[in-house]
Amino acid sequence: MAASTDDDLYRQGSQYRLWSFTATELASIREKVNAHAIVKIKREHATNGFDDLPVEFLTAEEEQDLVQYYCGKMQDMAGLFKLPSHVKATAIAYLKRFYLRYSVMEYHPKNILHACLFLAAKAENHFISIDSFTQLLTKVTPESILELEFTVAQALSFTLMVHHAFNPIHGYFLDIQAIFPSRVDQVGAAHDAARRFANDSLFSDAAFMFTPPQIALGALAMANDALIKDYLGVKFEKKAELLEQLNTVIKKVRSYIDEGTRELAKERVVAIDKKLYFVRNPGKLNKRKAEDNGSVLNGDAKKVHLEKAG
Amino acid sequence: MEEKARVANGKKRLGVGRRDRYIKERKVGEGTYAVVYLGRQLSTSRVVAIKKIKVGQFKNGLDMSAIREIKFLSELRHENVIELIDVFISSGTSRSLNLVLEYLSADLEMIIKDRSVVFTAADIKSWMRMTFAGLYHCHRHNVLHRDLKPNNLLLSPSGHLKLADFGLARKQPGPYDVMTPTVVTRWYRAPELLLGSKIYTRKVDVWAVGTIFAELMLRTPYLPGQTDLDQLDLTFRALGTPTEQTWPGISLLPDFFYDTAKTSTADTGKKSGIYPAPSRDEMRMRFSAASENALDLLCKMTTLDPAKRIDTRDALGSEYFRELPRPTEPDLLPKLSKKDDNANEVKVGSDNTGFSGALRRIDKDDVSSEAEKERERRLAGVAKKLF
Numbered sequence A: 001m002a003a004s005t006d007d008d009l010y011r012q013g014s015q016y017r018l019w020s021f022t023a024t025e026l027a028s029i030r031e032k033v034n035a036h037a038i039v040k041i042k043r044e045h046a047t048n049g050f051d052d053l054p055v056e057f058l059t060a061e062e063e064q065d066l067v068q069y070y071c072g073k074m075q076d077m078a079g080l081f082k083l084p085s086h087v088k089a090t091a092i093a094y095l096k097r098f099y100l101r102y103s104v105m106e107y108h109p110k111n112i113l114h115a116c117l118f119l120a121a122k123a124e125n126h127f128i129s130i131d132s133f134t135q136l137l138t139k140v141t142p143e144s145i146l147e148l149e150f151t152v153a154q155a156l157s158f159t160l161m162v163h164h165a166f167n168p169i170h171g172y173f174l175d176i177q178a179i180f181p182s183r184v185d186q187v188g189a190a191h192d193a194a195r196r197f198a199n200d201s202l203f204s205d206a207a208f209m210f211t212p213p214q215i216a217l218g219a220l221a222m223a224n225d226a227l228i229k230d231y232l233g234v235k236f237e238k239k240a241e242l243l244e245q246l247n248t249v250i251k252k253v254r255s256y257i258d259e260g261t262r263e264l265a266k267e268r269v270v271a272i273d274k275k276l277y278f279v280r281n282p283g284k285l286n287k288r289k290a291e292d293n294g295s296v297l298n299g300d301a302k303k304v305h306l307e308k309a310g
Numbered sequence B: 001m002e003e004k005a006r007v008a009n010g011k012k013r014l015g016v017g018r019r020d021r022y023i024k025e026r027k028v029g030e031g032t033y034a035v036v037y038l039g040r041q042l043s044t045s046r047v048v049a050i051k052k053i054k055v056g057q058f059k060n061g062l063d064m065s066a067i068r069e070i071k072f073l074s075e076l077r078h079e080n081v082i083e084l085i086d087v088f089i090s091s092g093t094s095r096s097l098n099l100v101l102e103y104l105s106a107d108l109e110m111i112i113k114d115r116s117v118v119f120t121a122a123d124i125k126s127w128m129r130m131t132f133a134g135l136y137h138c139h140r141h142n143v144l145h146r147d148l149k150p151n152n153l154l155l156s157p158s159g160h161l162k163l164a165d166f167g168l169a170r171k172q173p174g175p176y177d178v179m180t181p182t183v184v185t186r187w188y189r190a191p192e193l194l195l196g197s198k199i200y201t202r203k204v205d206v207w208a209v210g211t212i213f214a215e216l217m218l219r220t221p222y223l224p225g226q227t228d229l230d231q232l233d234l235t236f237r238a239l240g241t242p243t244e245q246t247w248p249g250i251s252l253l254p255d256f257f258y259d260t261a262k263t264s265t266a267d268t269g270k271k272s273g274i275y276p277a278p279s280r281d282e283m284r285m286r287f288s289a290a291s292e293n294a295l296d297l298l299c300k301m302t303t304l305d306p307a308k309r310i311d312t313r314d315a316l317g318s319e320y321f322r323e324l325p326r327p328t329e330p331d332l333l334p335k336l337s338k339k340d341d342n343a344n345e346v347k348v349g350s351d352n353t354g355f356s357g358a359l360r361r362i363d364k365d366d367v368s369s370e371a372e373k374e375r376e377r378r379l380a381g382v383a384k385k386l387f
Helices: A006-012 A023-047 A060-080 A085-098 A109-123 A130-135 A142-155 A166-179 A181-201 A212-223 A225-235 A240-260 A266-280 A283-290 A296-309 B002-008 B017-021 B064-073 B108-113 B121-140 B203-218 B228-239 B280-286 B292-301 B312-316 B338-351 B369-386
Strands: B022-030 B034-041 B046-053 B084-090 B096-102 B153-155 B161-163
Touching: A023 A060, A060 A085, A060 A109, A060 A266, A085 A109, A085 A142, A085 A166, A085 A181, A109 A130, A109 A142, A109 B064, A130 A142, A142 B084, A166 A181, A166 A212, A166 A225, A181 A212, A181 A225, A181 A240, A212 A225, A212 A240, A225 A240, A266 A283, B022 B046, B064 B084, B064 B096, B108 B153, B108 B203, B121 B161, B121 B203, B121 B312, B203 B292, B203 B312, B280 B292, B292 B312
Parallel strands: none
Antiparallel strands: B022 B034, B034 B046, B046 B096, B084 B096, B153 B161
């Protein structure tokens, strides 16, 4: 038996092989997805005779903000179905991964959202039948979700396993408790708070850049910095250099988790979604041009609002 | 029907994109859940099995068993775990999911049943070692197989054994998550499952391998229960009825039914037997060919209390694997006899038997949690009636 470490096992897994990146790689993937979609949609617009319209395409940053907004929606939706944290976390991971393959201009996240949650529930053993799933949602048909489920599974290259920070947090919790038995209350509180920070991390790019145990340590450090300092001090007693490296990682993780808690201004999301509406319905721009000062604009604005709410 | 016709017409070229890298050559099995084709990877000419999941009946989208199989097999790459080569979606009137799997022509059940095949203690050790190596890998990934049995242990032409059929597999859940106890084919089902435990561990897989170990030595199923109740009775008769002393906490299990204070069958009536644990001599007589170390390992794997049952790591390190004879090299292991091989060739197309386990067991129910709950309810009802 080849002696392989847990790190080796992680590196053999799909989360590392297919879904781990540096910040630069991540940015470049998103730029490419964005540029590719613009070329494709421009071609479609041309075929439909809309090529002379002043369509404003989304930037990669705008796409990312919209995806982050829908990650928040996923949170609400998972709550609606009373799904546990790890199912929700997997669904969010699917959504974020999906948009490294496709642009929001190709597939609107409000639709992909449903397919991701439906698939994640199955992959995490919390099966919900398509009928009970659609019953709780408005304006969604079983067919539309099932159709997109294929698309999502394919976009994910059929890698359905996602590792989260929740399990490592529990592992650290047990280990810290064993090392500092007198600080039980503190450890318990840190565990609960760390789970909330791990949840915040889902909205950031942390999972693309760090391993689940790294995110877990970052979340624990945010929950109780002093406790984690003491804990790591014990664990790395004679390995100052390693500890320093680890602390650098923890610091980075913390900044990503902070990023995840960033509130998106409502106006910004509405503006992006409005732009997206015209990318997908360029014909409506025609009308707007024709009746520049008329009341149709209001009608369109209303539709934009509805699309977003759906 | 349409599919059949096209395949009958010869080598059917699959659609576009990723798919044109495979051709389906002939249908080798069909169940309610999937159709299995023998095929070829075009770029390498490698022979593969293509398991096409039917979507028609499954109105709930991608099938749960297929999702489990894909999810786990894409992570578990190991010499002793079947290789998932690719997954693709074929287009057509209804899109369907296709799993491209390593093609394996035989399984351990076929070897055990083939009376013309003779095997030695070294051969058994080799199969056991490969089974444990594959299972240890799964368990390190926190994956429970939950359906180990001889026909899910497939054999490659070079003699390598591979764990297959991950349609029931799942991750070891958190400490308070419940799971369904209605897993594992009856004869290989651990006592904690038979007693309705919803919180169990990877030790259920160790139990299954233990009963397979016994089956290899006996050349016949070790505990072939007719019903779930009979299975429990057979298990206790073979290994002794556990009590609070031998298995702390047993009386808290959902389907626990007898009074452990009573020590004889007469006390409980005929429905549930109270049996003494077998003596070492009785075990020696039952497994006359087994070495003392083999017997030790078997007893540790079939320890009733899962907390005391050995794990895969310790099993691999056990004296049994270190003592002589050394495990047979895979390519020197016994193969199915030529005659049977031919018979198998003929059978494959006609009645779907004689095909490798993972591919043959395609009639399995969709184990959605709703179905699981339903089955749990039914089982609970039955248990109440009978006890």
